[in-house]
Amino acid sequence: MSTFIDLLHQHGAKLAPLLGADAKRAMYAMLRCKTEQQGQSHWQCEHCPHHDQLTLSCGHRHCPQCQHHCTTGWLTRQQHKLLPTTYFMVTFTLPYELRALARVQSKALYQIMFKVASSLLKDFAKRQNKGELGFTAVLHTHSRQRNLHPHLHVLVAGGRYHVAKQQWHHTNKQYLFNAFALAKVWRGRMLDAINHHKALPLPKAIPAKWVVDCRNVGFGLPALQYLSRYLYRGVLPDNDIISTHNGQVSFRYQDSQSHTTKIRTLPTLQFLKLILQHVLPKGLQRVRDYGFLRGNAKQVLRRIQLLLRVPQRVNLTALQTDNNSATRPCPCCQHPMHCTGISRTS
Known part of the structure; x- marks a missing residue:
């Protein structure tokens, strides 16, 4: 799980009253991301009996686990x-x-x-x-x-x-x-x-x-x-968050003046508000x-x-896609697996 989303799970109840509508909507989407609450996709291999289930992503454009x-x-x-x-x-x-x-x-x-x-x-x-x-x-x-x-x-x-x-x-x-x-x-x-x-x-x-x-x-x-x-x-990429101890979060950034890496440390709620703003x-x-x-x-x-004599490019990925159907390689035989359906919790 993303470090940022893990912090949201721990402190979301205290954070929610401090956020505006758009930030709150984003937070709740991230909290559901890749959980059973979001739902599951079902996959079946076309070559062997292997089948699988994957939790769905939230799809929010600010989610560090998606997009x-x-x-x-x-x-x-x-x-x-x-x-x-x-x-x-x-x-x-x-x-x-x-x-x-x-x-x-x-x-x-x-x-x-x-x-x-x-x-x-x-x-x-x-x-x-x-x-x-x-x-x-x-x-x-x-x-x-x-x-x-x-x-x-x-x-x-x-x-x-x-x-x-x-x-x-x-x-x-x-x-x-x-x-x-x-x-x-x-x-x-x-x-x-x-x-x-x-x-x-x-x-x-x-x-x-x-x-x-x-x-x-x-x-x-x-x-x-x-x-x-x-x-x-x-x-903020997760790999730039370097510490989440003692109610403080530290992250690194590159200073634009000195071009050196610096560290900023904030209380956890203040850090979450900083990012969600x-x-x-x-x-x-x-x-x-x-x-x-x-x-x-x-x-x-x-x-x-x-x-300008630019050669015409062909999108091979698009040509190889069959009716935009979702596929992924089977972990057993490497043949394509197809999504057979989606289930969501009520």
Whole structure:
């Protein structure tokens, strides 16, 4: 069992009254995960008499025991979209003074962040009049110490596609947009959008300078792997929890300034609240594709791949799957086992 979920089993009764609705829903899903309460799947080998029963996972996107296939699946799909060009990572950060809004109206605030960041990048590209951008935005909500720190990582392909001319224009390998100009417009548009939202009161003290980072990240794959790390399996891997003794939990993290490994220790309930504060609101889409990478632009992306002589990839796994039926290897003979049904406790 996951160390984090084991702590939830021990302290869930005390923790529940301290949580909001979304965090509480996530906690109860994790407590049921891979237990008889969640239910069982039944398996039968097609070659030998062996049959088996497995407890079901909860499927919650923040559960450390689930969703590994979702992470690998997303990474595979994004790899199929990679182009042979330089990529840039643009990071839009909220200042400390506005992070309190994420505790009370997280869904509204995060939706605004996506809307403003995407429109900003599209407008900067329009000014250069070289065509359409393609980019993927991923919401992260935590710092390395796992404090609340909402920010958007946006992976931008280093080139533009001119739809009318059907031409691809490579971006300068060292420069996408001016980060200081991005930060200035990011601040103005975010404050304007928050001001026009009735449920998001602005604090009195707002810093004059905000931070946007824009840097070259090479050919994209390492950046995709970084973005996928916390998408569907919580914000703290179990192997980073190093101690759970005497009512205290210690975990390690890498300090961003010194690049050294440090240890943070908290009382158990405080630690659990720290992690569960990053549970996203129900229905909020954490990853979004824009421009020629969006879901309904597959034909446009394929034209770009043809222009750049990208070989067409075939998803062999999908071709080998028979009607999407669930299979797993038999531990006795290694032939496929098929799921014959699911039973749940009432």
